[in-house]
Amino acid sequence: MKLDNFPQVRLSNKISCSIIGGGMAGLVAGNVLQQYGFDVTVLDKGRGIGGRMATRRISHADHGDGIFDYGVQYITAQSEEFKKWLDEWIEIGLVEKWDCASRSAADLESQKYRGVQSIRSIAKHLASNLNVHTGKRIVAISWREASWKIFADDGASYNSNLLILTPPLPQTIQLLKDSKIPISEISLERLRRITYRMCLTVLAIASGPLRIQQSGSCHVNGDQLEWIACNRLKGISPDCYAVTLQANAKFSEQHYAPAKRESAAQALIHAAKQYLGNSSILEYQVHVWRYSTPINYFDGTFFSPQPCSSDSAAVGPLYIAGDAFSTGYEKISSLENAFLSGFEVAMDICQKQKVS
Ligand SMILES: Cc1cc2nc3c(=O)[nH]c(=O)nc-3n(C[C@H](O)[C@H](O)[C@H](O)COP(=O)(O)OP(=O)(O)OC[C@H]3O[C@@H](n4cnc5c(N)ncnc54)[C@H](O)[C@@H]3O)c2cc1C
Structure with a gap:
């Protein structure tokens, strides 16, 4: 920039x-x-670079590479300075509009954006001219x-x-x-x-398409599951139905301990059943974000x-x-x-x- x-x-x-x-x-x-x-x-x-601008690849023998944005889900911009940088990223094909669901009432009216390749590709771009270790x-x-x-x-x-x-x-x-x-x-x-809020996240490979709106995302607002996104519909996982499931903060706090993670992941997959349609989950990984978003500033x-x-x-x-x-x-x-x-x-x- x-x-x-x-x-x-x-x-x-x-x-x-x-x-x-x-x-x-x-x-x-x-x-x-x-x-x-x-x-x-x-x-x-x-x-890798990016912190919570996080993307992971999980390979499946029959379904190819699943690409998951598993931290930040979408970008919004209010300030003139951020809009300027965002405009430049759009111009070079790094970012594009994404008409996804809103995670909070505050975002309802905001235009949302996504990384065209992935959210981490924005971090890679920012790091490209820096001395990074x-x-x-x-x-x-x-x-x-x-x-x-x-x-x-x-x-x-x-x-x-x-x-x-x-x-x-x-x-x-x-x-x-x-x-x-x-x-x-x-x-x-x-x-x-x-x-900060905690966020327990499941990165799951589904056998087929989800029953979810065209944008590939849904703000669930359940007692366990808060957000579901199909990264294939989002446009970053061309070969594989890579599904990101994010729990709400309360459920995450209660289940982040290693001994509880497996059952928590199963509970989140169960909570996502209606969005899975006829597809099943073939394989998954769990990630705990100890610090996802600040509660106070x-x-x-x-x-x-x-x-x-x-x-x-x-x-x-x-x-x-x-x-x-x-x-x-x-x-x-x-x-x-x-x-x-x-x-x-x-x-x-x-x-x-x-x-x-
Ligand atoms: C699950 C989840 C969903 C989210 N969804 C959204 C969303 O949809 N929209 C949105 O706007 N925001 C979202 N956020 C919040 C957003 O990701 C963060 O606010 C933002 O990325 C924070 O950037 P940062 O640079 O402040 O911190 P970070 O991205 O956390 O960067 C801090 C870096 O410090 C590094 N670090 C820490 N300790 C050390 C150490 N001792 N030595 C070396 N390195 C260290 C870490 O590895 C990390 O890379 C989400 C976050 C999570 C986790």
């Missing part, structure tokens, strides 16, 4: 920025910063000699002048705690107040936590961003919120670092 409506920033020298988390927030921040001349490195623990679970960070040192669980380490953290907030807090970063108790307490588009007063030099430039930060829009979708948080934190850094 070419950023043409922002005052040009001239950096006094090359400033490096590490971004932990390659979901929407981290990738957008990375793109903006790189465009303004920062030396950006994105680190993610996942095998996947499979790097960051286990410790420290600020030493005017530089952030970042340590991954495989022994790799990275240095940078600035650091942005974009994991869901409980994971960010854990990393700060494990690293003994001296953040003030007030800052930590503000972060701790943010909670942090007041502010991003956050620079305060160090403990006694130790103010012990923390370098540190920013926290992601979908749980309030961007000032009412009823905005989570993915757009993540986008705006990543965009705003990068713009703020650009403004602070510019020469004149």
Whole structure:
């Protein structure tokens, strides 16, 4: 995305920025910063990029490859900035309109979009010009000699002048705690107040077509099942009836424990019976999203936590961003919120670092 409506920033020298988390927030921040001349490195623990913009392939001997969007189901856009990026993605054939069901009353009137290939293809596009390292679970960070040192669980380490953290907030807090970063108790307490819904998801291969509206999706609103989507009708799984079943938050909380997952998956498949028509489920996998969407929001588009007063030099430039930060829009979708948080934190850094 070419950023043409922002005052040009001239950096006094090359400033490096590490971004932990390659979901929407981290990738957008990375793109903006790189465009303004920062030396950006994105680190993610996942095998692939995208975070909750997640797509998985499951192969079946007789039915070919099932392709599942199993995190974000659809995109909506309210803000002018996100609309601009979305328009560009539409123009290059990355995204298209999808007249699917609405997951919430807030989305009823909104135009919905999908990734043409998959939702993860948007993340891959955003990552294509960035220095991205996947499979790097960051286990410790420290600020030493005017530089952030970042340590991954495989022994790799990275240095940078600035650091942005974009994991869901409980994971960010854990990393700060494990690293003994001296953040003030007030800052930590503000972060701790943010909670997320859980979402137990079943990725199932069906033997044939579903009895579901043409768009391939349905907001079920049952006591167990909340959402069902046929990825073949959606257009991303050309050979195989790949079905995404998502449970509601209450059922997910009650059944996420490994010992309960199998029976929970069976219950969700049973709850989807009327949509399966004459088809049966041939094979499935279960995924638990511990943090799917925020329940409440942090007041502010991003956050620079305060160090403990006694130790103010012990923390370098540190920013926290992601979908749980309030961007000032009412009823905005989570993915757009993540986008705006990543965009705003990068713009703020650009403004602070510019020469004149
Ligand atoms: C089941 C489900 C359905 C959803 N449906 C929709 C929808 O239809 N529409 C919508 O708008 N939103 C939806 N959302 C919400 C949307 O996916 C999120 O709001 C958005 O993707 C969050 O982006 P993010 O960058 O803030 O976080 P994430 O995408 O979670 O990115 C954070 C990244 O940090 C990485 N990470 C975490 N800890 C570490 C570590 N220690 N070291 C390295 N990397 C780490 C993770 O691997 C992850 O990639 C859904 C989410 C789920 C789970």
